[in-house]
Amino acid sequence: MFLARDERGNLVNSLEDDLVKQDYTCPACGSMLQLRRGQSKRAHFAHQSLKNCQLFHENESPEHLGNKQALFYWAKKDDEVSLEFPISQCQQIADILVRGNLALEIQCSPIRQSILAERSRGYRSHGFKVLWLLGEKLWLKERLTQLQRGFLYFSNNMGFYVWELDLKNELLRLKYLLHQDLRGKLHYKTKEFPYGKGNLLEILRIPYQKQRLQCFTVEQDRYICSYIRQQLYYQNSYWMKKQSQAYLVGKNLLNLNFQDWYPQVSPIENGNFYQVDKDISDYYLHFKSYYEKNPQLKHQKLFPPAFYQQYFLKNVVK
Ligand SMILES: [Zn+2]
Numbered sequence: 001m002f003l004a005r006d007e008r009g010n011l012v013n014s015l016e017d018d019l020v021k022q023d024y025t026c027p028a029c030g031s032m033l034q035l036r037r038g039q040s041k042r043a044h045f046a047h048q049s050l051k052n053c054q055l056f057h058e059n060e061s062p063e064h065l066g067n068k069q070a071l072f073y074w075a076k077k078d079d080e081v082s083l084e085f086p087i088s089q090c091q092q093i094a095d096i097l098v099r100g101n102l103a104l105e106i107q108c109s110p111i112r113q114s115i116l117a118e119r120s121r122g123y124r125s126h127g128f129k130v131l132w133l134l135g136e137k138l139w140l141k142e143r144l145t146q147l148q149r150g151f152l153y154f155s156n157n158m159g160f161y162v163w164e165l166d167l168k169n170e171l172l173r174l175k176y177l178l179h180q181d182l183r184g185k186l187h188y189k190t191k192e193f194p195y196g197k198g199n200l201l202e203i204l205r206i207p208y209q210k211q212r213l214q215c216f217t218v219e220q221d222r223y224i225c226s227y228i229r230q231q232l233y234y235q236n237s238y239w240m241k242k243q244s245q246a247y248l249v250g251k252n253l254l255n256l257n258f259q260d261w262y263p264q265v266s267p268i269e270n271g272n273f274y275q276v277d278k279d280i281s282d283y284y285l286h287f288k289s290y291y292e293k294n295p296q297l298k299h300q301k302l303f304p305p306a307f308y309q310q311y312f313l314k315n316v317v318k
Pocket of ligand 1: 026056
């Protein structure tokens with residue numbers, strides 16, 4: 001943390017104020033803080049004991065502190081920002097609060113899904129927007145974890161997306177048009193924004209800005225039938241469930257051929273999205289009907305939700 005109270009009760013900011021040695025206390029719980037600084041460290045405060053603190057749950061890692069500092073200066077260039085802003089209504093502290101209502105939460109370590117859900121709900125129910133920005137341990141890898149699913153956002157122009165913070169390379173990264181193939185592998189596009197360049201708030205709004213719709217092409221996996229056969233042979237629970245759903249409609253996955261699996265790449269399956277509060281079931285319907293009407297075998301072109309929606313409206317209205 002960068003904020004503390006000094007002995008006279010004034011709030012000090014270790015990023016901006018010259019600090020002398022004295023007793024500092026936590027603005028939230030009043031317990032003693034240690035001022036940590038050194039050549040290799042940015043000056044910051046840490047609780048000696050977190051036992052009695054309702055707002056700070058852990059002493060932050062260098063990655064967390066570094067990102068918080070970078071984003072604070074970046075946002076401050078163009079907007080009114082508060083650092084470590086306590087939101088007493090929901091007993092939370094926003095790493096950075098922009099324009100009084102957008103909370104930027106830097107998350108560098110895994111947290112329990114229930115806590116993520118609760119904190120996200122807490123912000124929204126008190127009229128705040130929250131953007132979770134993910135540190136290295138939480139970056140998307142080949143597959144989506146249950147926890148990462150909870151950090152996904154959705155926009156009509158960019159589909160499912162997530163924000164990542166790359167402190168080493170000083171980049172804010174947007175991964176968007178997130179899709180998943182039948183093996184569970186992720187497919188998406190990426191945009192990168194160097195720290196400090198441009199207006200941060202405008203960058204964070206990109207998914208909702210008017211824009212030329214983007215797309216990308218993915219190959220279809222020629223060996224998908226043998227992959228699924230193998231998964232069923234080893235009784236993989238996901239595929240066993242799919243097979244029993246197929247049985248209910250008189251089908252058997254083992255009898256399907258390559259063409260039947262088109263399109264192999266789909267939107268992230270619905271469910272447990274903590275950052276998506278609108279009903280997106282139409283997206284899945286439009287997506288499905290688009291490929292039913294436009295079969296292709298080797299390649300699949302992926303578009304944002306707005307594209308499928310427009311296509312569907314045009315073809316239904318006729
Ligand atoms: Zn405290």
